[in-house]
Each structure stands twice: as C-alpha cells, then as structure tokens.
Amino acid sequence: MKQQTFTLVTGEQITRLAHPSGLTILVYPKAGFRSSYALFGTRYGSIDTTFVRDGRRIEVPEGIAHYLEHKLFENEDCDAFDRYAKTGASANAFTSFDVTAYLFGCSDNFEASLEILLDFVQKPYFTEQTVQKEQGIIGQEIRMCDDSPERRVLFNMIRAMYQKHPVRVDIAGTVESIAQITPELLYDCYYTFYNLHNMVLTVCGNVTVEGVCEVADRVLMQAEPLSLDMAFPEEPRAVGQTYIEQTMPVAAPLFYLGCKCPVEGVFVTDTEMMASEIVLELLTGHGSQVYAALMDEGLINDSFGGEMFEGRGFAMLMIGGESRDPQAVKKALTDEIARLQAEGVDDARFEELRASLYGRLVRRFNNVETAATAMMDDHFHDRDPFGFIEAVQTLTKADVDRVLREWLCEDAMTLSVVRGKEEV
Amino acid sequence: MEPLVQTPANGVSFLHIPDDRFTTARITVSLYVPLCEETAGLYAVLPYLLRRGTRAFPTMTAFNRELDRLYATGISGFVSSVGETQIVNITAGFLNDEYALNGEPMAAQCAGLLLDVLFDPPLENGLFREADVQQEIRCTLESIAAEINDKRTYAVSRCKRLLCEGEPYAISKYGTKEQVEALTPAALADGWKRLLATAPVRVVYQGSGDAAAVRDAIVARLGEREVAVLPPITTADAKSVIARENETMDVNQCQLVLGLRTAVMGDHELNDAMRLANAIFGGTPHSFLFRHVREEQSLCYYCVSRIDRRKGIMMVESGVEEASLEKAETEILHQLERLKNGAFTDEELDNARLSIIDSLAGVEDSASTTAQWYFTQSLDRARTPQQVIDAVRAVTREQVVAAAQTLTLDCVYTLTPAKKEETA
Numbered sequence: 001m002k003q004q005t006f007t008l009v010t011g012e013q014i015t016r017l018a019h020p021s022g023l024t025i026l027v028y029p030k031a032g033f034r035s036s037y038a039l040f041g042t043r044y045g046s047i048d049t050t051f052v053r054d055g056r057r058i059e060v061p062e063g064i065a066h067y068l069e070h071k072l073f074e075n076e077d078c079d080a081f082d083r084y085a086k087t088g089a090s091a092n093a094f095t096s097f098d099v100t101a102y103l104f105g106c107s108d109n110f111e112a113s114l115e116i117l118l119d120f121v122q123k124p125y126f127t128e129q130t131v132q133k134e135q136g137i138i139g140q141e142i143r144m145c146d147d148s149p150e151r152r153v154l155f156n157m158i159r160a161m162y163q164k165h166p167v168r169v170d171i172a173g174t175v176e177s178i179a180q181i182t183p184e185l186l187y188d189c190y191y192t193f194y195n196l197h198n199m200v201l202t203v204c205g206n207v208t209v210e211g212v213c214e215v216a217d218r219v220l221m222q223a224e225p226l227s228l229d230m231a232f233p234e235e236p237r238a239v240g241q242t243y244i245e246q247t248m249p250v251a252a253p254l255f256y257l258g259c260k261c262p263v264e265g266v267f268v269t270d271t272e273m274m275a276s277e278i279v280l281e282l283l284t285g286h287g288s289q290v291y292a293a294l295m296d297e298g299l300i301n302d303s304f305g306g307e308m309f310e311g312r313g314f315a316m317l318m319i320g321g322e323s324r325d326p327q328a329v330k331k332a333l334t335d336e337i338a339r340l341q342a343e344g345v346d347d348a349r350f351e352e353l354r355a356s357l358y359g360r361l362v363r364r365f366n367n368v369e370t371a372a373t374a375m376m377d378d379h380f381h382d383r384d385p386f387g388f389i390e391a392v393q394t395l396t397k398a399d400v401d402r403v404l405r406e407w408l409c410e411d412a413m414t415l416s417v418v419r420g421k422e423e424v
Numbered sequence: 425m426e427p428l429v430q431t432p433a434n435g436v437s438f439l440h441i442p443d444d445r446f447t448t449a450r451i452t453v454s455l456y457v458p459l460c461e462e463t464a465g466l467y468a469v470l471p472y473l474l475r476r477g478t479r480a481f482p483t484m485t486a487f488n489r490e491l492d493r494l495y496a497t498g499i500s501g502f503v504s505s506v507g508e509t510q511i512v513n514i515t516a517g518f519l520n521d522e523y524a525l526n527g528e529p530m531a532a533q534c535a536g537l538l539l540d541v542l543f544d545p546p547l548e549n550g551l552f553r554e555a556d557v558q559q560e561i562r563c564t565l566e567s568i569a570a571e572i573n574d575k576r577t578y579a580v581s582r583c584k585r586l587l588c589e590g591e592p593y594a595i596s597k598y599g600t601k602e603q604v605e606a607l608t609p610a611a612l613a614d615g616w617k618r619l620l621a622t623a624p625v626r627v628v629y630q631g632s633g634d635a636a637a638v639r640d641a642i643v644a645r646l647g648e649r650e651v652a653v654l655p656p657i658t659t660a661d662a663k664s665v666i667a668r669e670n671e672t673m674d675v676n677q678c679q680l681v682l683g684l685r686t687a688v689m690g691d692h693e694l695n696d697a698m699r700l701a702n703a704i705f706g707g708t709p710h711s712f713l714f715r716h717v718r719e720e721q722s723l724c725y726y727c728v729s730r731i732d733r734r735k736g737i738m739m740v741e742s743g744v745e746e747a748s749l750e751k752a753e754t755e756i757l758h759q760l761e762r763l764k765n766g767a768f769t770d771e772e773l774d775n776a777r778l779s780i781i782d783s784l785a786g787v788e789d790s791a792s793t794t795a796q797w798y799f800t801q802s803l804d805r806a807r808t809p810q811q812v813i814d815a816v817r818a819v820t821r822e823q824v825v826a827a828a829q830t831l832t833l834d835c836v837y838t839l840t841p842a843k844k845e846e847t848a
Binding site: 009010030031032033034035079081082084085086087088089090091105106107108109133134135136137138139140141143144146147148149150205248249250251252254281285286287288289291292295296298301302303322349352353355356357358359360362363365366367368369421 | 445446447448472483484485488489491492493494495496497519523525555559562563566567569570571572573574575576673674675676677708709710714718719722723724725726743744745775778779781782783785786788789790791
C-alpha cells in the first residue's frame with residue numbers, strides 16, 4: 001500500500017494511504033486523547049447536477065445530493081442510527097456544494113463504529129416508499145432554511161454573483177425539485193459518485209494506522225477505476241447582479257458583500273488563500289482602522305466578519321453582518337480597498353497579520369473533530385496537510401497586493417441584503 | 425488528569441487543568457451575580473466594554489493589533505447565564521511559549537493582558553469613556569433586537585418566558601432594552617467596582633504556563649472583600665391549566681415548543697436518572713421523538729427535548745407545517761406518556777446510557793468543552809465528567825421511570841405564519 005507521512009509543527013504525524021480498494025485514507029493519531037472522529041466523504045455535492053453515466057448525459061433535480069445523503073442512512077435491513085446506538089457514537093452527515101460526508105465522533109468502540117460507517121455508505125437501498133417518506137422531513141428542512149435570514153442572505157448573494165456555475169443552486173433544492181426524485185435517479189448518482197476512487201476517509205484521535213487499516217481491509221469493497229466528466233460551464237469574471245434584496249422578519253438589515261475570485265484550474269492556490277485571509281483581516285479585523293471607523297459610525301456590530309469560501313471551480317471573499325445601512329458599509333469597504341490598492345499594505349501591519357495567521361494555523365489541529373474535518377477539506381481541495389503553514393511562511397506583501405488589485409474589482413462584487421418589511 | 429480545585433481566598437475558586445495536549449492554553453475568569461431585573465442590562469454590557477482595551481492599549485485598534493502580534497491571541501468578554509445566575513466572563517486563549525516565533529513569553533504576557541482587561545481599563549476621571557459606553561450600549565441593544573432573527577431560538581426564549589413568568593429564570597442574559605438604554609458611564613463604573621468587590625469568582629486555567637502566579641495575581645488584585653452569597657434557584661409547580669401562546673409572523677414553518685416542569689433539580693437524587701429519561705425521550709437520533717415524530721410520521725426535520733437540571737425544566741422543540749401542529753403535539757405527548765409508563769426496552773435504556781457516557785468521556789478532549797463543563801457546574805459542587813459517568817452507570821430503570829413521572833406539561837408556545845392580509 002502506498003504510504004506518505006506528513007509531520008506537523010507539533011511533531012505529530014499524519015499518514016496518507018492509498019488503499020487497494022481505491023480509497024484514500026488519512027490517519028492522524030493523537031497521543032493522550034480518549035476520543036476519535038472520522039469522516040467518510042465523497043467529492044460530490046449540490047453542484048453536480050449534470051454528468052455522463054454509461055454514455056448517457058444525465059440531468060438530475062436540484063437538491064438530489066442532499067436527498068441521497070438522508071436516504072443512505074437506511075440500508076435494506078436496518079438504519080445506521082440504530083447500529084450506532086449500540087456503540088455509543090454520535091453520528092451525522094452533511095452535504096455542501098461540492099462534498100457529501102458521513103461522520104461520527106466517539107470515546108469508545110471506535111473500530112466498531114468505523115465498521116458501521118464504511119459499511120452503510122457502501123450499501124445503498126432506495127425504494128419508492130422510502131424515498132417518498134423523506135419528502136416530508138426534507139420539506140421541513142427546506143422550510144427551516146427558508147425562514148433563516150442568515151442563510152437567505154448568503155445563498156442570495158451566491159445566486160446573484162454566479163451566472164453559470166451551479167454553485168448558484170441551493171444545496172437542499174426546493175420542495176418542487178425534490179418531488180421529482182426517484183430511486184432510479186438516486187442510484188444513478190450513487191453509482192457515479194460514491195466510487196471509492198472519488199472518496200476519502202479521514203480519522204483523528206485515539207487511533208492507529210494499523211487499526212484503521214484492519215477495518216478498511218475487512219469492510220471496503222474493491223472499486224472499479226473511475227473517470228468522471230465534470231466540467232462546469234465557463235464563469236464570466238463579472239457578477240450576474242451587483243445587488244439583491246429580500247424581505248423577511250429581521251430586526252435590522254443583514255448583508256453580505258461578496259467578491260467573486262478568478263479560479264485558474266479547479267482551486268485557488270495555497271498562497272492565494274493565505275493572501276486572501278490577510279486581505280480579510282485588513283478589511284474586517286478588529287485591529288483595522290476601517291473596523292474602528294464603522295463601529296464609531298454605528299454601522300456595524302459584533303456580527304461583522306469575513307470569510308474566504310471556495311470549492312470546485314468557485315471561490316469568493318465574503319464580508320457580512322448586520323447594519324442599519326449596508327450600502328454605507330459597502331462604500332466604506334470599497335473606499336478602503338481603493339486606498340489599499342493605491343498605497344499597498346503597510347509593512348508593520350503585514351507582519352502583524354502574518355503572525356496572527358500563523359497563530360491561527362498552529363491551532364488548526366487542536367481538536368479531533370476540527371482536525372479530521374480540516375484533513376478532509378484539504379484533501380478535497382488538493383492540499384497537503386501543512387500547505388497553509390508553509391504558504392504563510394513564504395507569503396510576501398506582493399502576494400497580498402496582487403489579491404487586492406486583481407481580485408477586488410467592483411464589477412466582481414455583489415451586495416446581498418435581507419431587510420424587514422417595515423423599512424421598505 | 426485530575427483537575428486541582430483550590431480556594432485560595434476571598435471567594436475565589438481556582439481550577440488548574442495542566443493539560444499539555446494542545447498547542448494553546450486558556451484562562452477563563454468568571455464572575456457570578458444573581459440574574460435580576462435591576463442589574464441584568466448592566467452586567468450584559470460590562471464584559472464587552474472591558475474587552476475593548478486596557479490603560480496601556482487604550483483603543484480597540486491598538487489593543488487588537490497587540491493581539492495580532494501575539495499570534496492571534498483571543499481575549500474576549502461575554503455575558504452568559506446559567507440557571508438564575510448571570511456570569512461576566514473574560515477569557516484569554518494563546519499559543520504555548522514553544523510556538524512563539526520570536527521567543528515571546530506568551531503565557532506571562534497574555535495573562536498580564538487578561539488581568540489588565542479586568543482590573544485596569546482605560547478610564548477618564550474614574551469612569552468608562554462616554555463614546556465606548558455608547559457604542560457598547562448600541563451593540564447590546566442590537567443583540568436584543570436580533571433575537572427575532574433565528575426563529576427557533578426566538579420560539580424557545582418565548583416559551584421560557586411563558587413557562588417561568590415572574591421568576592429570575594425568565595430574564596434575558598442581556599436584560600431589557602429599557603435597562604440597557606438607561607445605562608451611564610457612572611452606573612457602569614459602579615457596577616464594575618461592585619462586581620470586583622463582591623462577586624464570587626471562578627478561574628479556570630487550562631494548559632501550560634505559571635498558573636500559580638496568575639492565581640496569586642488575581643487574589644492580590646481583588647484585595648480584601650466581602651463576597652456576596654448567591655440566592656438559591658427558585659422553584660415552582662406546573663400551572664394547573666396549560667398555558668398557550670400563539671404568535672404570528674411572516675414565516676414558512678411553524679415553531680412548536682412545549683415547556684415542562686419537574687421537581688428533579690439541583691442536588692435531587694434522580695438528577696442523573698433524568699439525563700437518561702431525556703436521552704430516551706428526545707436527546708438522541710434513536711430517541712422516541714426522533715423515531716416516531718420524525719422518522720415514522722415524517723412530520724418534521726427536528727424534534728428534540730432538552731433539560732435544564734439546575735432549574736427542573738424540560739423543553740421540546742420542533743419545526744412543523746401548520747396543518748401538522750396538532751398532530752405533532754399529540755404525538756409528542758403520547759411519547760411522553762410512553763416514557764412515563766416505562767415503555768422502553770432494556771436495549772433502549774442501554775443505548776441511552778452508552779450515548780451519554782460516550783459524550784461525557786470525550787469532554788476533556790477539547791479545551792472549550794472542558795471550560796464549558798466547569799463553567800456550568802455549580803460553584804460548590806463541581807463534579808468531574810468521570811464522576812458523572814459513574815453515577816449514570818448506577819442509574820436503574822425504576823429511577824428513570826420515577827424521574828420521567830415527575831415531568832408535567834406547563835405550557836405550549838407556537839409561532840405560525842401570518843395570514844396574507846396581516847402581513848400586507
């Protein structure tokens with residue numbers, strides 16, 4: 001079995017294995033820990049709405065990846081939660097734009113729980129009746145999301161920002177789109193994307209490489225080699241709409257200002273990621289002048305913050321929060337961006353933020369849950385476990401200036417606002 | 425790893441957890457006051473005002489740039505409430521000395537900043553500065569108003585108010601809009617001095633560094649003082665007639681929250697049995713509520729029960745269609761009757777026990793869950809997770825049934841969609 005080892009700043013090691021079944025396995029044993037965390041994920045999410053299978057071009061209803069995630073918990077003879085009930089593990093799953101993952105955390109009986117995880121995800125069982133039953137449950141999940149202003153303001157921003165890329169489609173779909181889901185469509189998706197060559201297992205905590213391999217050898221079924229035709233339509237640089245608004249019951253307007261980033265290849269580079277983090281701190285960090293000015297003017301509060309968000313074929317810088325006047329916040333931020341583009345980043349501030357970023361990365365693997373999740377994210381984004389910390393050590397002011405000048409253009413920005421009715 | 429509890433002097437309890445498994449250390453200082461109408465708003469604003477800076481770093485910008493230089497040290501102030509106690513918290517989380525790139529004495533320096541935040545804020549004529557005060561009042565008012573944004577949390581807080589009307593438990597940790605608006609620099613300075621002079625203090629030091637020096641510094645800076653005694657938590661029987669409150673809003677999904685009372689609270693001998701009763705009823709994905717209300721009847725995405733063992737309260741939360749409200753409530757109460765009648769198998773009891781023990785066993789594997797654990801334990805009766813595990817192991821079926829039988833429905837809160845003409 002091909003094996004590669006990465007040593008972290010703590011001296012701990014992460015082992016990456018190419019299992020003969022086709023699955024990539026990453027194991028991070030943590031000395032002195034009682035608990036463990038495991039994720040079994042596939043490179044498949046809501047954006048994978050059209051694909052080629054057996055020579056057929058298939059277009060599937062919006063929200064099907066998430067629906068499949070729900071239904072996979074039911075095997076022919078039992079429910080995965082019933083099996084986990086006997087090990088004590090706490091299990092869950094999630095679907096994002098480009099990944100679906102099944103996971104559990106536990107303090108005892110790790111190997112028995114790992115066996116359940118690897119087993120049930122490999123055994124789909126969909127019938128008319130079981131598929132039908134889920135409509136009510138997911139219908140209520142969609143309604144819950146429809147009533148969440150935090151989620152609406154974000155998803156509206158993405159939909160307005162992207163013109164072609166399927167990231168513009170909501171992860172859960174709609175009550176109407178999920179009504180079209182059939183067992184046949186679920187099987188088509190399952191057999192296309194739940195191929196071990198397209199998947200990863202990440203494990204962290206009270207585990208050993210040998211213990212994980214022993215379960216994997218026993219439970220994993222050999223997968224056929226895989227070739228996936230997953231090209232997305234080319235995305236224009238400019239956003240579809242520069243402004244989008246929705247009315248909902250909220251106390252004060254919520255907003256997101258998003259900037260669509262150019263993605264050459266599938267993902268942005270490690271250096272670009274780190275430079276983006278510095279840019280976000282310059283614009284939203286509590287040590288920045290623009291943050292103090294916006295606070296003094298009463299335009300933002302503790303909910304203000306920024307995030308770099310990326311996936312297969314998309315990347316965006318987003319800044320959001322609550323404000324009585326989102327347009328004024330946008331104006332202050334774009335003025336500050338223009339100043340930084342003209343003057344460049346201050347030397348002392350750059351070094352402070354580089355130290356801060358290093359500090360955040362050193363904390364990144366402190367808990368078994370966050371470590372296993374970061375390992376999966378990194379794997380699906382084609383990154384090595386220490387890629388970020390290396391990038392931050394070699395990061396220059398020029399890298400930050402490039403992101404500022406080339407990415408933060410006004411025609412690549414969307415302002416999304418959710419406001420209460422009485423203010424309209 | 426047995427934590428060491430010390431009570432050096434003057435109402436300070438000090439807990440040292442010398443944990444070397446993390447790259448970071450954390451110090452939490454918590455000051456306890458009774459949750460009451462007159463002072464809730466004051467103690468809600470105070471921690472946010474304090475974390476703005478110190479005499480040495482008197483502006484938010486200067487203070488946060490120092491934190492950036494110190495590798496993203498996090499110094500935060502926040503208010504919380506547990507039972508009928510309001511807690512003013514100041515925490516510092518920082519890298520261990522060995523990860524500092526320039527040899528900074530991290531633990532000593534960050535502990536110094538934490539103490540300065542608490543004891544040496546930037547004052548003018550002995551008072552907090554007017555501009556700082558106005559900004560934090562505004563932010564707290566915005567937090568109070570924003571409660572409406574998350575419909576589930578909002579519904580739970582409305583139900584809590586209906587359940588415990590007139591008791592301190594129903595008071596928000598932020599106080600009321602009117603109390604917060606009325607605050608002045610002088611009132612806040614008085615409140616701060618009174619807090620330091622009288623509040624019981626708990627310090628939790630997790631990780632490496634000179635914990636004894638921090639303990640001694642805190643005791644010395646507090647000086648001689650008269651420590652207040654916190655009042656015991658109030659109790660009440662369930663209302664003789666079930667109270668109902670319905671509110672309408674422009675939403676898609678209904679929120680259904682049931683409030684229940686129990687005499688099992690505080691040191692009651694059935695307290696650990698109640699943990700098990702709750703897990704069987706609605707605390708896990710193999711509970712009665714999950715299986716029957718969600719999976720079998722397909723009525724909702726979530727239906728869970730939570731208990732507050734300090735207060736003797738249970739809340740059941742669900743999000744459902746308007747047409748299913750009655751059916752969901754009936755089914756929840758039917759499952760409650762089954763629990764009271766002991767209609768659970770030995771396997772269901774074992775599974776619930778396993779699930780609780782598994783999650784307790786992992787508490788100390790994360791610095792934040794460890795801090796949270798000791799933070800919610802009563803001041804004079806802190807138990808370790810292992811002590812609770814031992815107690816949970818000893819609970820019998822009869823005790824679970826006896827605990828369940830004390831549960832009585834007190835009130836039902838619903839949030840339903842406004843009719844079209846009401847929202848126009």
